[in-house]
Amino acid sequence: MIVNGATTSGELRAHNRVRLLRAVHDCGATRTRSQLTRELKLARGTASVLVAGLAEDALLHEEPAPGPARGRPTQVPGPHPRGPVALAADIREDAWELAACELGGRVTVLGVRPHDGTPQDALGPLGEAVAGHARRLGPRLIGVGVALAGPIRHGGLVDIGHLGWRSVDVPALLGLADAEPPLAVGNDTALAALAEARRGRLRGVRVGVHLHVDFDLGGVLVLDGRAVPGASGTGAEFGHMPLGGSTRRCPCGAAGCWAMDVGANALLRHVGLAYGGGRGRAQAERVLATSEEAVTANATALGRGIAALVNAHDPEVVILSGHGVELRERAAGALMAACGPGLMAIRRDHPPRIEASALGWRGSLLGAMESVFDAFLTTEGLELWRKNHPDQARDTPDRQSVMHSTLAGESAP
Amino acid sequence: MIVNGATTSGELRAHNRVRLLRAVHDCGATRTRSQLTRELKLARGTASVLVAGLAEDALLHEEPAPGPARGRPTQVPGPHPRGPVALAADIREDAWELAACELGGRVTVLGVRPHDGTPQDALGPLGEAVAGHARRLGPRLIGVGVALAGPIRHGGLVDIGHLGWRSVDVPALLGLADAEPPLAVGNDTALAALAEARRGRLRGVRVGVHLHVDFDLGGVLVLDGRAVPGASGTGAEFGHMPLGGSTRRCPCGAAGCWAMDVGANALLRHVGLAYGGGRGRAQAERVLATSEEAVTANATALGRGIAALVNAHDPEVVILSGHGVELRERAAGALMAACGPGLMAIRRDHPPRIEASALGWRGSLLGAMESVFDAFLTTEGLELWRKNHPDQARDTPDRQSVMHSTLAGESAP
């Protein structure tokens, strides 16, 4: 994790507050205070002051550590009952899912809804749901993250070729175009990669490649825990390089894109079914389960492209998510047979591992959460929180007379 | 520039020393002390103490600012006459060049020598030259950087397919395998990109692509001023993805590599000349100057690949160095005609600029310098320098009775 350095003694404190909260968040609120103190190389006294301050700001709340231990019992810092909450949604081609998350990463699903693929039907009801939860959460809401299956231009204009979305203004259609609460729209592949880097198989990996196979194929480079975003936010498009051997025109406007050969659309096309509307998830899964030939063709194209990416970027590991997991399981032979000959000779001694995602289809949603916390767990983010929470009740949290809102509220499914 | 953050008050000082030296180095020792103070947001008092400390450690030396100015005259901090020096070499397929560089980036060429392409003839004499200068410089030498035209595995094993180098142990053949002075072997493309990011067209660019065309074609992603290195140091190989349309087998072991279609080897092959030994620089330049057809074919393949990389990574700018500069000048039409149709539709509104390198053929050498200073301009690097320079003469540098070694010494060409 890269954090901007402090340069004055005042920024030191702010910087260490961020480090401590980040450590709590990244470990899922499982580490004890004494562990964190050692890990961050703080003096015990410093840790005392920091934790006390963060508890006073309703950012942390300590609970006794479970289990027997030798010396004086230590505490486990975790989310405060009135602490920060992120909302996040994963908008897929045929449905969306909305969830909330508190510090430490505990997720509560708030709703799931199918839609017809039009921007209006996909985004309108979601915007209303988000607004409702935002009212309920009040200042506890630190931001809203949204994952989408297409390139996202500066500010939230989205294109999804195979759905016919052209420059769809996502913040406007959600009704969240104003700054409060802060809205972060991101590409599903990049966000899945982010989640994998924080809580999955890319944890601690310096250089990794993440490939997300849904209807389309997305791919992105992950460096030191962050997905490389591109200059205007529309990176994560490894699928639109000509790596698969196809020469077919792609709805993106180019030709020969790798994404034409891998994914649900490619599976459907391979068996002569209609495709391209994001409406065939069930059929695609049937093809995946029954058509050896279609699966082999997909896996071969996948392997060929992986070899090219490994040559170019020299990753430690390549992670597959979405249908990529099944392709790897069902046709490992074809995948490796296509990958091997495409590698440079020097890569063959220690080829990178090709692994399945640890988070499965949940990756994009979790990544949208993490992107909200990434913006919050900064000196600026915490300063803003303090400003919005003037003179906290200075509670000892056993004083539970103040009713606090639960994450799920009344609208949980 | 990303610098690790300070977490204790002691590290604060070290961190600010690094920031100040880095600022002096990056601007080429042209900024005045008052400018630096403002830029780094330091108090004037703090700057005083920092500069005094660095001058005492023989890291900085102030000279009066030239030109008329309104108030009290300010000073320009620059390299100290007994300050740190980096050595760097660029080993090309047919010759090498050795140079020295002090803080601020002033370069002194120390030697140029052709070689026959064998590891022994290329590396032996270079090692001797480096050792001689190392003796002369003594503790002023902070490191040696070497740029090479091939992938460099952990520790310095180098493969250059078209020269027949297989797992060549560069540090051993240079006779510099021991830790003193620290030796950094790097890929020429990655280092050229680094130089471009620090002193060329990629300055201040968040996401850029650098392509270096020599005999072979190298390419690398540049993020926030650093070239993405790969897990084992062998990234920077965009040339070994199948982006150019070829299906020919590549000496690297794969097939269809982009590097088969672009570069001096490709030019020579196109007109039916021998190629592959790195021995035809003059002929290649003649082909480049005379054969419209060969140039067009190269430029077309280059443009096609650039489009793919732009789709995948969404860079602000694509920089061409080496022969890429001439290809862009001589066949801009073919290049753009091949690039355009390969772009995703959403990239066509604001396609990235395609520009020529600002540093030309010097990029790799300069990048090797920068890589040495990157290791030096850290809290650890400066701490080590202080240890090796115990109790400096506390000089006011007008006391020039102590003869100090010049950069060029007696062996300058």
Next chain:
DNA sequence: GGCTTTTGTTCACGGCAAGAGCATAAGCTG
């Protein structure tokens, strides 16, 4: 019940940057 072990708390200390006040050295003005 007393001893050991580990952790939380408190406090004096030293290091650091900030910022105000003063000193300095130029340009500018008449």
Next chain:
DNA sequence: CAGCTTATGCTCTTGCCGTGAACAAAAGCC
């Protein structure tokens, strides 16, 4: 050329922060 203006360097006080040692607390162990 003398006095004024302007910008910068230097010094010293102030306040903040992390450190580490001493002490208190709370559990396990014998």
